[in-house]
Amino acid sequence: MKEQELFSLGRWDDKVHKEDFKKWITEISEFELLNSKFRKKFVPSSDVAFSNVIQISKKPEVEKDSDSPDRFKSKKGAGANFINIKGSWNSNDDQGAKYQGTSLIFFPCYEQLDSEDNNSKTALKLYSKKPIGILIAIGLGTAGAGQDAQLVGNPGHMRRFNGMIETIKPSIKEENIPLWWRKDPLSIRTIPQSFFKQVQDFFPNAHPFALEERQEASGGYGQYLYAVAALKLGEDGNLSQDGRSIVRHFLEFYFRERGYRGKDRKDDPANRWYEELFPPISEQQVKDILKTHRNVILLGPPGTKKTEILSKISKDYKGQSISYQFHPSVTYQTFVGGIQPLLTEGGKEKNDEKMGFHFAKGPLLEAIEKASSGKETLLALDEINRADLSSVLGEAIQLFEENKEYELQIKNYKNNPVKMSKTLNVLATMNSADRSISSMDVAIRRRFAFVEIWPQEPDLSEVTDQDEATVQEEAQKWFRKCRNIFLEYGEESDLLLMPGGFYFVASSLDQLKSKFKYRLIPLLQDYLLENRLSYNLKVELEFYLQELERNL
Structure with missing residues (x-):
């Protein structure tokens, strides 16, 4: 079955057959609906009365336009009809009543041609007979989450959705596709008007569906949806290649959440979505970010190879790097520079030592002096949040501006003020499991670019075991x-x-x-x-x- 057979008006409302829709879903996504294996996994609960998984709404109230067979009239607004792959129905309700659980819904979008009386809210409006696009949405039934409350309440549900979105972002950007979702599926709130504006710009002169009209009304669909994307149909009624890809990913996400992986599918797509949500960061990417921002902090949980990345990049500077390990005893005097005690010879007896004081440069001033030669220099700081950074940097925080060279007079250090050359880069690591991370001043955060390093699949390239x-x-x-x-x-x-x-x-x-x-x-x-x-x-x-x- 070709797509235009489904998405033409005659096939979309009262003449849309479930078998046709099942074939279309199978063709576009490789999922087979309503077979016994699917029903067991898709509808796992036995204490709720279920109807067929696919619901096709009744034909909207329309009148044929005597002037043109390609148009129709509607008082309720074109798009009141929809196809719904739904969760469960209340056992006390009939097929037309409220239902529970998550649903995947396809809304048709028709072009609004003109109106007989634009000043009347009840006037009959003329719409094209053929949809110009669809809105694909995921939402809850108007009777609540039901047995899906635990599913949509888990933080992982929307994390997987975000990962799925990362997968299709290239397609979304290519066609500038309007997309909206909210972080908490269980919160009942309206869809932002700015999203409707994007949809209207995407479908000029179209009445997308009845959501906007019913946002504030009791039982309106909009407040129950938590993800919506708009897709255009071509002149032949087909989705574009990117459109098909987006539909396929929405279906894969929805069916995976319902516990169904599809025909002959052994891998869990969630693993791929997690990788998209937390992509690996290469050494080269860190170098590129460092080149742009100069002051960079690698932030991540323990065991994510932050220190290893820092060490490898430091070696690339070939003698033009200074490494320093932060710890709770680090102070302004030890990191920037200050007066420190010094034992010198000079006592009355042979080998006697004399206590004195001198100005000792810390790693920051040493790095500034190295960079003054004009060569690219790196100050590598490990576990930067193990010390009280605000106290350690003091007024020297002014030197860490990204695009400006501030001069600062360091007490007891030379007569001339110091400044950080643009050839000096600062790369630090920060363990996000350390409680002290929350105490970092906004002033310090503003001067650093933060690169998140998330856990990745273990690198087992050095396995020596026979097995x-x-x-x-x-x-x-x-x-x-x-x-x-x-x-x-x-x-x-x-x-x-x-x-x-x-x-x-x-x-x-x-x-x-x-x-x-x-x-x-x-x-x-x-x-x-x-x-x-x-x-x-x-x-x-x-x-x-x-x-x-x-x-x-």
């Missing part, structure tokens, strides 16, 4: 389980604690188990003991630890 496949399989399995638990149940603050790939890298199976026992498990236990995790994540992580310990 290499087993090591890789075990490492990847436990890494994905841990990552997915954090992403599914963790709040935003919890993600800052997610263990990186370092904890899952080993050259042999014995080493991997040892790393789990003496590094990963103690780390996660500390999180639990310190009560640093949200409740749902804590519950799931406790079970993860039980499973992991049983497999050691």
Whole structure:
């Protein structure tokens, strides 16, 4: 079946057949609807009365336009009809009543041609007979989330949606497709008017659907939707290649959330979406960012190879770099420079030493002097948030402006003021699991670019065990389980604690188990003991630890 057969008016309303729609869905997404295997997974609950998964609304109230067979008239607005791949219906309601659960909905968009009386709200309006586009939406039933409350309430639901959006962003940008979604699916609120403006600009002279009219009305569709995208249909009634891709990804997301992966599909698409949501950052990308912003902080959870990236980039400067490890005892005098005690010879007896004082340059002033030669210089700072950064930098924070060279007179250091040359770059690391991260001043944050380094699949290129496949399989399995638990149940603050790939890298199976026992498990236990995790994540992580310990 060709798309134009479905999206022409005659096939869209009362003559749209479920079998036709099923074929179209199968063609565009490789999902087969309403077979017994699908029904079991798509509708897992047995205590709710379900109708068919696909609902096709009744034909809207229209009148044929006697002047042209290609137009029709409607008092309620074109687009009142829709196709809905729905969740569950209330057992006490009939097919036309309110329903529960999440739904994937296709709304047709018709071109508004003219009006017999533009001043009358009840006037019959003329619309093109053939849709010019569709709005694809995900939303809740007007009777609430029902059995899907836990699904849409989990933070991972919208994280996967965001990951799916990252996957289709190239298509969205290419056609400037209007897209809106909200972070909390359970919040009942109206769709922003600015989004409707984008849709109207996307479909000039079109009445997209009945959402806008009914936003404020009780039971209006708009307030129950939490994701909407607009797609154009060509003159032949077909979606563009990008449009088909977007529909396919919406379907894949929706069916995956309902527990169905499609025919002969073994991999979980969520893994791909997570990778899109938390893309890897290469050394070259960090170098490019450093070249643009000069002062950069690599921010991420423990074990994400921040220090390794810092070390490798530092070596590229070939003698024009200064490395420094921050710790709680670092002060202004030790980092910038200051008066410090000094033992010198000069006592009355031989080998006697005399206590004196002198000005000692810290790594910041040493780096400034190195960069004054005009050569590209790097000041590499590890674990920058382990010290009180506001106190350590003091008035020297003025030197860290990205596009300006401020001069600063350092007390007891030369007679001339100092300034940071544009050839001096500062690259630092920051562990997001450290509680002190929240205490960083806004003034300091403003002067640094922050690059997020998220946990990635473990690099097992150095596996030496004979059973290499087993090591890789075990490492990847436990890494994905841990990552997915954090992403599914963790709040935003919890993600800052997610263990990186370092904890899952080993050259042999014995080493991997040892790393789990003496590094990963103690780390996660500390999180639990310190009560640093949200409740749902804590519950799931406790079970993860039980499973992991049983497999050691």
